[in-house]
Amino acid sequence: MSFKNDIREQFIRILGKGWVKDDQVTLYTYRCDGLTLYTAPPMGVLFPGTVHELVSVIKLLNQHKISFIARGAGTGLSGGAIPQDRSVIIEMARFKEIHEVDIINRTITVGPGVINLRITEHVNADGYHYAPDPSSQKACTIGGNVAENAGGPHTLKYGVTVNHVLGLEMVLADGELVTLGANHFGQPGPDLLGLVTGSEGTFGIITKITCRLMPNPEKAVTMLGIYKSVREACESVSNIIGQGIIPAAVEMLDKIIIYAVEKALKPGFPLDAEAVLIVELDGLSDGLDAEANVVEKLLKDSGAITVKRALDEAERAKIWRARKEAFGAIGQISPSYYVQDGVIPRSKLPEVLDEIAEIAKKSGLTVANVFHAGDGNLHPLILYDYGNQQEVEKAHAIGEEILSSCIRYGGSLSGEHGIGIEKAEWMSELYSGNSLDNMQNVRAFFNPENLLNPGKIFPQPGRCAESKSGTPPQQASSLDNTKMVASKSGIVV
Amino acid sequence: MSTFESGSLEEIQSWVSSRIETKQAFRICGKGSRFVSVNYRKSADNSNVFLSLKKLNATRFFDPEDMVVGVEAGMGITLLQEMLEKSNMLLPVNPWFPDSSVGSIVACNDFGPNRMNMGGLRDCIIGIEYINGKGEIVQAGGKVVKNVSGYDLTRMMLGSQGGLGVITAVNFKVMPKPVEAHGMFGIFNSESWLPQVEELHKRRIPLDWIQAVSTLDSNWLLGLGYSGNEPNRNRIEREISNVFGKNLTVLADGELFPGQKFTPGGKRFYGFLLEIRNAWEMSESHFHVFATAATANILNFPFEKFHKENFKMLIHPIGGDIYFMHESSNRKEQLQHLEKIKSALAHPDSKLRWVSGDIESSIQDLGKLGVASGYSLTQRLKRHLDPAGVFSSSYYDLELEA
Numbered sequence: 001m002s003f004k005n006d007i008r009e010q011f012i013r014i015l016g017k018g019w020v021k022d023d024q025v026t027l028y029t030y031r032c033d034g035l036t037l038y039t040a041p042p043m044g045v046l047f048p049g050t051v052h053e054l055v056s057v058i059k060l061l062n063q064h065k066i067s068f069i070a071r072g073a074g075t076g077l078s079g080g081a082i083p084q085d086r087s088v089i090i091e092m093a094r095f096k097e098i099h100e101v102d103i104i105n106r107t108i109t110v111g112p113g114v115i116n117l118r119i120t121e122h123v124n125a126d127g128y129h130y131a132p133d134p135s136s137q138k139a140c141t142i143g144g145n146v147a148e149n150a151g152g153p154h155t156l157k158y159g160v161t162v163n164h165v166l167g168l169e170m171v172l173a174d175g176e177l178v179t180l181g182a183n184h185f186g187q188p189g190p191d192l193l194g195l196v197t198g199s200e201g202t203f204g205i206i207t208k209i210t211c212r213l214m215p216n217p218e219k220a221v222t223m224l225g226i227y228k229s230v231r232e233a234c235e236s237v238s239n240i241i242g243q244g245i246i247p248a249a250v251e252m253l254d255k256i257i258i259y260a261v262e263k264a265l266k267p268g269f270p271l272d273a274e275a276v277l278i279v280e281l282d283g284l285s286d287g288l289d290a291e292a293n294v295v296e297k298l299l300k301d302s303g304a305i306t307v308k309r310a311l312d313e314a315e316r317a318k319i320w321r322a323r324k325e326a327f328g329a330i331g332q333i334s335p336s337y338y339v340q341d342g343v344i345p346r347s348k349l350p351e352v353l354d355e356i357a358e359i360a361k362k363s364g365l366t367v368a369n370v371f372h373a374g375d376g377n378l379h380p381l382i383l384y385d386y387g388n389q390q391e392v393e394k395a396h397a398i399g400e401e402i403l404s405s406c407i408r409y410g411g412s413l414s415g416e417h418g419i420g421i422e423k424a425e426w427m428s429e430l431y432s433g434n435s436l437d438n439m440q441n442v443r444a445f446f447n448p449e450n451l452l453n454p455g456k457i458f459p460q461p462g463r464c465a466e467s468k469s470g471t472p473p474q475q476a477s478s479l480d481n482t483k484m485v486a487s488k489s490g491i492v493v
Numbered sequence: 494m495s496t497f498e499s500g501s502l503e504e505i506q507s508w509v510s511s512r513i514e515t516k517q518a519f520r521i522c523g524k525g526s527r528f529v530s531v532n533y534r535k536s537a538d539n540s541n542v543f544l545s546l547k548k549l550n551a552t553r554f555f556d557p558e559d560m561v562v563g564v565e566a567g568m569g570i571t572l573l574q575e576m577l578e579k580s581n582m583l584l585p586v587n588p589w590f591p592d593s594s595v596g597s598i599v600a601c602n603d604f605g606p607n608r609m610n611m612g613g614l615r616d617c618i619i620g621i622e623y624i625n626g627k628g629e630i631v632q633a634g635g636k637v638v639k640n641v642s643g644y645d646l647t648r649m650m651l652g653s654q655g656g657l658g659v660i661t662a663v664n665f666k667v668m669p670k671p672v673e674a675h676g677m678f679g680i681f682n683s684e685s686w687l688p689q690v691e692e693l694h695k696r697r698i699p700l701d702w703i704q705a706v707s708t709l710d711s712n713w714l715l716g717l718g719y720s721g722n723e724p725n726r727n728r729i730e731r732e733i734s735n736v737f738g739k740n741l742t743v744l745a746d747g748e749l750f751p752g753q754k755f756t757p758g759g760k761r762f763y764g765f766l767l768e769i770r771n772a773w774e775m776s777e778s779h780f781h782v783f784a785t786a787a788t789a790n791i792l793n794f795p796f797e798k799f800h801k802e803n804f805k806m807l808i809h810p811i812g813g814d815i816y817f818m819h820e821s822s823n824r825k826e827q828l829q830h831l832e833k834i835k836s837a838l839a840h841p842d843s844k845l846r847w848v849s850g851d852i853e854s855s856i857q858d859l860g861k862l863g864v865a866s867g868y869s870l871t872q873r874l875k876r877h878l879d880p881a882g883v884f885s886s887s888y889y890d891l892e893l894e895a
Contacts, residue, residue, distance in 0.1 A: 194645055
């Protein structure tokens with residue numbers, strides 16, 4: 001289904017012919033985001049270039065009661081930009097202006113379509129960077145980062161997106177333009193800026209963002225701890241932080257990931273290791289080596305066979321490339337993967353990883369682990385063949401068992417990828433009915449007719465869980481129905 | 494005036510529910526530690542009924558290994574910090590008032606000198622429990638340090654000043670105590686320290702905090718805080734000396750600056766405004782205003798003019814805020830002072846967080862400087878979440894011009 005002729009004409013009048021698309025190739029291209037397990041083609045895709053155009057488009061969509069979704073680069077991993085219910089996609093790629101750099105106040109104001117890494121590139125010569133660094137930072141947009149409250153390896157020390165957003169401008173569901181926050185923290189009143197961050201595009205469409213800039217560390221020491229067991233690597237994490245040291249990043253890769261990245265990128269990781277731990281310290285050069293010596297001893301005391309330090313920037317870059325491109329490297333060993341994003345208390349890492357290994361063994365599929373160990377933010381990658389329906393079903397079931405395990409250990413469903421459609425049904429496992437209703441009541445304020453990104457975050461009526469109040473999201477009746485799997489999420493697989 | 498007080502969550506819920514049912518407004522208070530009327534003296538509904546949470550003060554959990562803690566809203570910040578200190582940790586929060594309750598620092602979104610490096614409350618709050626406008630106990634967030642499962646209602650309640658619900662418990666991530674915290678201090682007889690702070694800021698030296706205070710004899714006492722191992726501290730001290738010369742004194746955390754009643758950075762984890770007020774020999778009836786502004790606006794603020802007019806000031810120049818006091822105690826003078834400050838703040842992003850003194854002040858006196866951007870949206874959100882209008886808070890009362 002594409003646009004009706006009269007509606008298409010109205011969009012063309014606002015945007016121009018080249019910025020209204022509903023041909024089959026476009027619909028196919030926009031049928032999913034980074035979560036390829038679920039697909040649904042949009043009604044069409046609009047490419048506004050100005051706030052005025054965006055407001056006009058939203059008002060028109062409202063008039064026709066057509067649901068719509070903002071989309072950045074489509075790198076999201078929870079299906080937040082999948083156009084359930086044939087929603088119209090509003091592609092924000094044209095909002096890529098860098099509006100202002102304010103070095104004394106350490107801020108930068110950008111359009112939502114600016115690529116995450118572009119911000120750092122823009123201010124690097126001045127000695128600053130934008131801290132949240134999701135693995136997709138070469139492709140993902142800052143607007144998408146705000147919508148999902150994205151993280152990355154360096155959030156252990158520097159925090160996630162919400163800690164780095166000072167202000168934003170957004171268009172609400174009815175076309176009203178609002179500004180939240182300012183050029184510094186310390187605004188009076190409820191932190192609506194914090195509320196909007198991570199709302200997965202259900203409160204409005206962001207048109208401008210003011211971010212904090214962080215000073216570049218004078219020096220970084222990147223270490224690689226090599227382990228004969230995953231458990232020992234996990235214990236190292238607690239030992240470092242227990243000593244009062246907060247590294248810039250602590251990342252763990254298990255032997256399957258080591259094999260995949262060695263095959264793809266050859267960073268020089270030992271193939272006989274069960275796990276490697278990347279630990280990075282940063283700050284002033286004075287005293288940093290002394291701190292690194294303390295960490296090296298802690299790693300060895302908790303079982304590291306060897307601890308290597310990156311000798312120069314090139315070696316450091318090689319290690320980080322292996323970490324950040326680990327998901328892509330999986331392509332060397334598996335046709336498809338399904339990544340989870342549960343969070344657990346850091347002290348429970350050994351138990352939960354044992355449980356994941358047991359789940360994988362029982363299922364017959366392989367589960368690889370590369371994750372933010374310092375935050376307890378897991379990324380189990382379930383390897384499967386997309387062409388094998390039985391494996392697709394198993395992958396989904398494994399994902400659900402892992403989520404269940406995270407909740408049981410006092411954790412949460414998602415640390416940085418968001419809930420999207422992928423984990424919506426699990427929200428009722430995490431929160432009480434009152435708490436979920438309360439969240440939906442907030443959504444009803446911002447998005448009373450549920451036109452903005454419907455079907456995300458909350459359990460859907462008619463599926464496994466019930467939503468007791470708020471505006472009920474529409475059924476996912478129009479999703480591709482070629483591959484249904486009976487699972488808790490009840491969504492297309 | 495009447496006050497309902499209970500240590501039982503169920504009793505508090507039941508009382509709030511009955512107020513909602515009968516649409517009777519009330520105001521929330523913690524330990525009553527705020528010696529100035531932070532939230533303005535008058536609310537639109539003139540509510541004279543208080544809900545006190547000071548008895549709701551239990552520890553829900555403390556996991557030192559995971560560095561997370563959950564406490565009820567009435568717990569005092571001093572007790573919480575003492576509990577954390579036993580595990581060599583702290584909540585890097587900077588209450589202005591001594592022994593504020595946890596609920597009040599969240600409701601008022603307190604911050605202070607440590608925010609410069611360690612972050613403010615919005616950086617360490619991970620979960621919340623509150624009673625909403627339907628009288629239900631609801632939770633948001635959780636016990637883990639990273640969490641994007643659903644809407645971040647923890648932050649919606651942060652700074653809500655009692656207007657969106659009754660905060661009953663809060664979960665925080667905490668951090669290890671800074672290693673070997675120290676400070677460099679010096680007396681200045683002019684504002685010459687401002688360009689020096691700016692120069693240090695440009696050099697990107699990682700300080701924990703910077704705090705400048707007026708002294709009784711109208712000079713300035715500046716403190717620059719830092720921490721780390723010895724080579725790290727030595728480097729920072731060299732960098733500071735390169736900018737400020739050799740005239741600053743190094744003190745370990747907790748040591749007092751000789752001859753002064755207040756040492757910058759002191760009690761920054763417990764509430765320092767009472768100490769500075771006493772140092773300046775001011776009382777509650779004197780004029781108090783708290784303003785926030787961006788670094789550039791603070792570095793260019795006309796402090797000299799205000800010093801000449803006998804204002805006492807406590808400044809966090811980076812990122813940034815200014816606490817003004819003046820010994821005038823009649824309403825007319827105080828309103829004139831308020832207008833002077835509003836005028837000098839100039840930039841629309843600068844804000845006034847509260848004003849107090851002899852003024853029967855309201856949010857109207859602060860005007861747009863007293864509210865955040867998107868204020869109209871905030872007012873509408875309040876009406877949506879508090880349809881019975883029971884959560885009395887004057888923050889939401891400003892009448893905006895059409």
